[in-house]
Amino acid sequence: MLRLATxxxxxxxxxxxxxxxxxxxxxxxxxxxxxxxxxxTDAFEAIGVEFEAxxxxxxxxxxxxxxxxxxxxxxxxxxxxxxxxxxxxxxxHKLVDAGRNDGDPATFATNSLQIIVExxxxxxxxxxxxxxxxxxxxVTCDPAVPIGAYTQQVLDAAGVDVTPASLEENVRGIVxxxxxxxxxxxxxxxxxxxxxxxxxxxxxxxxxLNVVAEYPIANVTEAGNPDGAAAFTEFVLSDEGQEILAExxxxxxxxxxxxxxxxxxxxxxxx
Amino acid sequence: xxxxxxxxxHRAASAERLPLPVLALAVAAVIFFxxxxxxxxxxxxxxxxxxxxxxxxxxxxxxxxxxxxxxATALSVVFGVPLAWLLARVDFPGxxxxxxxxxxxxxxxxxxxxxxxxxxxxxxxxxxxxxDRWFGLRLPFTTAGVxxxxxxxxxxxxxxxxEGALRQLDRRYDDAARTLGSSTWYRFRRVTLPAxxxxxxxxxxxAWARALGEFGATITFAGNFPGTTQTMPLxxxxxxxxxxxxxxxxxxxxxxxxxxVLAGLRERWLRA
Numbered sequence: 001m002l003r004l005a006t007x008x009x010x011x012x013x014x015x016x017x018x019x020x021x022x023x024x025x026x027x028x029x030x031x032x033x034x035x036x037x038x039x040x041t042d043a044f045e046a047i048g049v050e051f052e053a054x055x056x057x058x059x060x061x062x063x064x065x066x067x068x069x070x071x072x073x074x075x076x077x078x079x080x081x082x083x084x085x086x087x088x089x090x091x092x093h094k095l096v097d098a099g100r101n102d103g104d105p106a107t108f109a110t111n112s113l114q115i116i117v118e119x120x121x122x123x124x125x126x127x128x129x130x131x132x133x134x135x136x137x138x139v140t141c142d143p144a145v146p147i148g149a150y151t152q153q154v155l156d157a158a159g160v161d162v163t164p165a166s167l168e169e170n171v172r173g174i175v176x177x178x179x180x181x182x183x184x185x186x187x188x189x190x191x192x193x194x195x196x197x198x199x200x201x202x203x204x205x206x207x208x209l210n211v212v213a214e215y216p217i218a219n220v221t222e223a224g225n226p227d228g229a230a231a232f233t234e235f236v237l238s239d240e241g242q243e244i245l246a247e248x249x250x251x252x253x254x255x256x257x258x259x260x261x262x263x264x265x266x267x268x269x270x271x
Numbered sequence: 272x273x274x275x276x277x278x279x280x281h282r283a284a285s286a287e288r289l290p291l292p293v294l295a296l297a298v299a300a301v302i303f304f305x306x307x308x309x310x311x312x313x314x315x316x317x318x319x320x321x322x323x324x325x326x327x328x329x330x331x332x333x334x335x336x337x338x339x340x341x342x343a344t345a346l347s348v349v350f351g352v353p354l355a356w357l358l359a360r361v362d363f364p365g366x367x368x369x370x371x372x373x374x375x376x377x378x379x380x381x382x383x384x385x386x387x388x389x390x391x392x393x394x395x396x397x398x399x400x401x402x403d404r405w406f407g408l409r410l411p412f413t414t415a416g417v418x419x420x421x422x423x424x425x426x427x428x429x430x431x432x433x434e435g436a437l438r439q440l441d442r443r444y445d446d447a448a449r450t451l452g453s454s455t456w457y458r459f460r461r462v463t464l465p466a467x468x469x470x471x472x473x474x475x476x477x478a479w480a481r482a483l484g485e486f487g488a489t490i491t492f493a494g495n496f497p498g499t500t501q502t503m504p505l506x507x508x509x510x511x512x513x514x515x516x517x518x519x520x521x522x523x524x525x526x527x528x529x530x531x532v533l534a535g536l537r538e539r540w541l542r543a
Binding site: 066068069072076137139142144145164165166167168169177180181182183 | 389393394395411412490494495496499500501509511512513515
């Protein structure tokens with residue numbers, strides 16, 4: 001065991017790209033800090049249980065929040081993240097632009113949007129146009145947050161002008177405001193409507209107006225546990241991880257081809 | 272000997288000599304409080320400062336903060352002074368419990384206060400549903416909701432300060448006024464209020480400062496939207512994710528305003 005660790009360390013020294021190589025080198029241990037988009041809460045918690053079962057010495061610690069908040073915490077504040085899973089490519093770009101990704105980010109899931117309303121849909125909201133009603137309380141997020149940007153895209157595509165009552169911290173904040181009855185409607189991920197169970201109802205958004213939300217995952221440099229990070233990311237991309245994500249209604253990374261799509265990240269972006 | 276003593280006494284009064292370890296710890300405490308603000312100044316984007324300060328969004332948040340905190344302070348005074356009087360002067364069973372209840376929001380995490388307000392006076396809350404049904408009054412997502420959240424967390428600061436002053440007040444003035452035949456209301460206005468004025472102002476300023484910094488209860492209960500509910504602390508929080516330098520400038524404004532008020536308060540009212 002000790003010798004194996006030493007061997008891994010030598011490999012690390014020689015190659016300089018530790019994560020992927022050492023991940024297969026042996027059992028991992030310690031804590032893995034996973035910073036993940038709020039919409040991944042339920043699916044990743046389930047993945048965490050299975051991952052810990054497969055790696056008994058590992059303790060996964062999740063930090064679920066808006067992807068924009070998480071990447072700011074990692075890049076600006078040096079928060080100790082081992083893995084970052086974003087609900088959009090834009091916030092993953094911020095990690096890449098800061099040079100804090102260890103290896104290329106891989107897209108591991110997709111999602112679509114729905115209008116979330118109270119159970120029974122008391123206001124009979126059927127289309128995006130219905131959201132323009134000035135008496136309707138609509139909540140969303142800041143455009144820096146993935147769901148805020150996606151919502152704007154969808155409303156723009158439909159040509160609907162909506163004034164939100166509030167910009168919530170993350171997508172789960174929108175869900176909470178609607179399930180608590182404070183807000184009448186919001187646009188959230190289809191997976192969130194499912195996770196809300198009987199407390200909310202979803203109104204579908206037509207495919208031609210909907211977006212495909214891509215979820216990329218990457219290991220973070222300067223991580224406390226690079227081996228654990230690599231193992232967790234691999235688990236998410238594995239068949240087992242993908243099955244769990246599918247159970248929570250996430251779409252495959254690429255429905256047409258393999259489950260693992262490596263997005264090409266330009267060295268610089270003008271964002 | 273006889274002309275040496277006054278000098279020494281004078282020196283002792285102006286600068287008391289602390290034992291060295293005590294002094295060292297005290298200085299460490301001062302550094303502990305100063306460091307974060309030095310850090311903020313160090314990262315401040317001085318060149319773009321003015322452009323950010325005069326940004327419409329920043330002015331909107333600042334104005335909303337000033338308006339809501341003045342309302343919250345006014346409400347705290349109107350309800351808090353009578354409450355302090357009740358707690359200080361009237362001996363009733365369960366007074367300790369009432370005091371604990373009325374100052375609970377001071378020690379609770381504000382987000383807990385926000386959630387509690389939500390269930391009480393939110394649109395579907397225990398009482399909020401009737402506010403909505405009978406009066407069409409809704410607090411979440413409104414500026415009024417911000418004021419309610421701020422008052423909820425800020426008023427205890429005024430109540431405790433004023434109650435303390437009322438307890439220390441020499442009641443003989445009040446007794447003398449009563450023997451001269453003045454009414455309770457007259458005595459409250461002309462005898463008690465002037466006597467507790469420093470404490471009242473100190474309490475009001477503390478309550479105002481607490482309201483100005485209010486974040487958790489506001490974002491949980493009132494929401495976050497520019498112009499209606501996005502106060503300075505919320506604007507700082509949102510800016511942190513997209514524009515760090517804007518967040519720093521906004522923070523400096525809050526620090527500057529709060530520091531000026533607290534320093535001024537100390538000079539003017541608490542030096543006794």
